Amino acid sequence: MPKVLISDKMSPAAAEIFSSRGIEVDVTPGMTPDELRAVIGQYDGLAIRSATKVTKDILAAATNLRVVGRAGIGVDNVDIPAASSHGVVVMNTPFGNSITTAEHAISLMLSMLREIPAANASTHAGKWEKNRFMGVEVTGKTLGVIGVGNIGAIVADRAQGLKMKVIGFDPFLSPERAQDLGVEKVELDELFRRADVITLHTPLTDGTRGIINAEAIGKMKTGVYIVNCARGGLVVEKDLKAALDAGKVAGAALDVFSEEPAKQNPLFGDERVVATPHLGASTVEAQENVALQVAEQMADYLLTGAITNAINVPSVTAEEAPRLKPYMKLAEQLGSFSGQLVESGIRGVTIEYSGQVATLNTRPITAALLTGLLRPLLDSVNMVNAPIVAKERNISVTEVRSDKATDFQTQIKLTISDERGGRSVAGTLIAGSKPRLVSIEDVAIEAELAPNMLFVVNDDKPGFIGAVGRALGEAGINIASFHLGRQSPGARAICLIEVDQPLREAVLKQVQGLPNVVTALSLTF
Numbered sequence: 404m405p406k407v408l409i410s411d412k413m414s415p416a417a418a419e420i421f422s423s424r425g426i427e428v429d430v431t432p433g434m435t436p437d438e439l440r441a442v443i444g445q446y447d448g449l450a451i452r453s454a455t456k457v458t459k460d461i462l463a464a465a466t467n468l469r470v471v472g473r474a475g476i477g478v479d480n481v482d483i484p485a486a487s488s489h490g491v492v493v494m495n496t497p498f499g500n501s502i503t504t505a506e507h508a509i510s511l512m513l514s515m516l517r518e519i520p521a522a523n524a525s526t527h528a529g530k531w532e533k534n535r536f537m538g539v540e541v542t543g544k545t546l547g548v549i550g551v552g553n554i555g556a557i558v559a560d561r562a563q564g565l566k567m568k569v570i571g572f573d574p575f576l577s578p579e580r581a582q583d584l585g586v587e588k589v590e591l592d593e594l595f596r597r598a599d600v601i602t603l604h605t606p607l608t609d610g611t612r613g614i615i616n617a618e619a620i621g622k623m624k625t626g627v628y629i630v631n632c633a634r635g636g637l638v639v640e641k642d643l644k645a646a647l648d649a650g651k652v653a654g655a656a657l658d659v660f661s662e663e664p665a666k667q668n669p670l671f672g673d674e675r676v677v678a679t680p681h682l683g684a685s686t687v688e689a690q691e692n693v694a695l696q697v698a699e700q701m702a703d704y705l706l707t708g709a710i711t712n713a714i715n716v717p718s719v720t721a722e723e724a725p726r727l728k729p730y731m732k733l734a735e736q737l738g739s740f741s742g743q744l745v746e747s748g749i750r751g752v753t754i755e756y757s758g759q760v761a762t763l764n765t766r767p768i769t770a771a772l773l774t775g776l777l778r779p780l781l782d783s784v785n786m787v788n789a790p791i792v793a794k795e796r797n798i799s800v801t802e803v804r805s806d807k808a809t810d811f812q813t814q815i816k817l818t819i820s821d822e823r824g825g826r827s828v829a830g831t832l833i834a835g836s837k838p839r840l841v842s843i844e845d846v847a848i849e850a851e852l853a854p855n856m857l858f859v860v861n862d863d864k865p866g867f868i869g870a871v872g873r874a875l876g877e878a879g880i881n882i883a884s885f886h887l888g889r890q891s892p893g894a895r896a897i898c899l900i901e902v903d904q905p906l907r908e909a910v911l912k913q914v915q916g917l918p919n920v921v922t923a924l925s926l927t928f
Contacts, residue, residue, distance in 0.1 A: 405469075405705040407448035410434050410455045413474055414694035417450060424702045440464045448701045450474065453681075457481040462489045472701040474693040475500060475684055476554075477634060479607055483715055490785035493714045494700050497553055499693035500684035505557035507683045508602055508632040509565075511656035514677050515628055516541060516600075521674045539628075542566040547598025549614065550605030550633065551576045551586060558602060559586050570594055573605075595622040600630065607634035617642040626653040632683045635659040644669045647676070658683050710767075716787045717766035730760055730815070731771035733830050733838035736852045736928055737817045738775025740828050740840070743926050744858075745780065748822050751799040752776065755816040758808035769802060772817060811841065846897050848888030852928045853901040859914065860922040863889050863896040870917050875902065878910040895921070 406427040409417060413432075421428040426448075434442075436456065443449065443465040450472045451457065457471055462485045471481055473495040486493050514520060517538035525532050546562045548555045551573040559569045563585055571586040572594045581588040591614075594601070601623070605611050615629060616639040629652060631638050640661055646652040647670075656677040660668055663681060670676045684693065703709040708728065709721040719727060734754075754772060756765055773789035784792055793800055808814075816829035829842040840850045857875075861867050868885070875882060881903040889896040906914075906925040915923040 405447040406445060407450060407701060407705075408443070408446045409450045410439060411450075411452035411474075412454075413450065413452060414691050416691060417474070417694040417698040420695065420698035421702060424706065426702055426705060436461065443468065447705055448472065450697055450701060451480070453477065453480055455480065457486065459485040462486055462491060465489065465491065470494060470701055470704050472496075472697040474697040476504075477606070478714055479634065481714075487715045487788050487791050490787045492704060492710060492716050492787055494697065494704070494710075494712050495714060496693045496696040496700070497712055499696045500686075500689040501553040501557055503686045503689035504632055504683035505554050505561060507658060507679075508554075508558050508604070508630055509561045511632065511658065511677055511679065512546075512600060512602065512628070512630050513541065515630070515654045515656040518674075520677050541600075544568070544599040545570060545597055547572070547589075547594040547601045548586065549573075549591070549594065549601065549603050551581070551584065552604065554633075555602075555604035556584055556586075558604060559584050567600075570597060592622055595619055596624070598627065599624065600628045602630040603633045603637050605633055605637065607636045612636050613639045615639065615643065617645070620646045620651055623651070625651055628652070628654045628656075630656045632658040635661040635663060635665075640669055644673070647673060717764070717770060719764065719767050723764055727763060727767055729832055729836040729838065730763065730768050730813075733832060734768045734772035734815055734817075735775035736838055737815060737828050737830050737840075738772040739778065739928055740775075740852065740926065741817055741819050741826065742776040742779040744826060744924065745819065745821060749776075749796075749798050749819060750822070751801070751820040752793070753801045753803065753818040753820075755803045755805070755814075755818070757805050757814045757816070758811065759806075759813040760815060761804040761806045765802060765804070768815070769800065772815070773800065776817075776819075814841070816842075840899070843888070843897050843899075846888040846890055846895075848886055848897055848899065850886035850899045851884070851901075852926075853883065854928055855902050855905050856926040856928065857898075857900040857902055857906060857911075857914065858922075858924045858926050859898040859900070859920060861896050861898065862919040862921065863893050864919050867896075867898075867917075867919055871898070871900070871914060874913050874917065875900075875910070878907070878913070880904065880906065880910060 404427050407421050409430045411432050418428050418430050440461055443461055444467060447467055448470045452474050459482050468491050470492045476495055476497045478493060478495050481493055483493055518536045522536045544567050546567045546569050548559055548571040551571040562569050569586045570589045572589055572591045576588055614637050643655055654675045658679045659681055700711045703721055707724050709724040710716060710719040754769055770786040770789055773793050774784055774786050777784045777789055777792055811831040814829055814831045818827040819825055826844060830838055830840050833839050840852060883901040883903055886899040911925050
């Protein structure tokens, strides 16, 4: 039974989902890093919000961990490279709080433009400063949205309902998508130049960190307003403070800060700044949604292998998982077969998908194949980190797809190039789910890969089969199946023999020493 730890405050619905699906769950919010490190090795899954920091040290102690689920969109509290190297899937819930965060951004914008927080404090203090608070209308103003993803798109929609003109900067926003959203796609400098209000809805990356700084503010209109409900590091706070004091920026509304919890900040105490304590996702509906979503996603992965909203591994839907499973098994076996034959450094991998398999989501299949290929050569390789390991070792990976069938309705062919040349192996599925090897070095052969195999390359001459059978029989090795292939009489031939137990070194050497044997290897699957 899988076991999951919930280490942050989360809706009780999450624990109920895990339990109802047969997963053991412990709920222990507020753990210190040392406390988490001491127990994390017991768990297959870790469900978090923003408080838990999943660091290299935590991951190094997480010997059984398979998945981290973040109830929310931001995963900057998870060391993604370290998680990937340890083979841990990292998931988030990008849609569960999108509406809530978008609504908060609009609320902050309106509060800032109408000076509602300051007016509220003044009125509660018994003052009636009606002439002091002169607000600004949004109708007809230009809203610049930086990051037109899930949340940014909702903000754009709500802003259009307020009769604002919306322009957007997002490198991944296609012209067609922009047109559907009613957003004018512009470059970042043009957005700075034209926007009356700028709102941020982009992840925090090396490319976006400090995107609002002194240089950027210098390109903006005098009297611009800035809203940030995304991540604190997007805004250089001291530069924003200087711009407010200089009158370049008329106001700011911030829900996130560079250091949280934010007890002190250069922007605090300034009436031109509306500040809230990271409330973007803080509604009853959003908390329930992200808790339900992360629990379902983690349970699906732990129980069925389905991968949804993963940050560091290809997604596999619950519908795809059973269909992809036999192809992934075939791919891993093809990779393992080739990996056990490799004698020198791998330079490149070409994977040809033909027929039915070419119409599927092949990224998980490729990851499975690379896992099989690299596992005989390296420890701790799995589907999550295999593509990364290949890249780190400068192994080029090329996928070729053709929906035209070969001799089989579906086929995967793997070609390895190494310092000694290259080799190829191909396989298919029999009856839709049973992996079969169908060629080695373009020599036709049909074989099921069993736990223990003897692979022999020999000169095609009489007496070979009898000699191998005799050698194995004298050693007490039982033959379960025997598969032969050759391109032409008298040429090189290939033999795959399924045996009932692993071959001892002495037996393998005896086979290698038989007449006409070129290569003999013991393989395990």
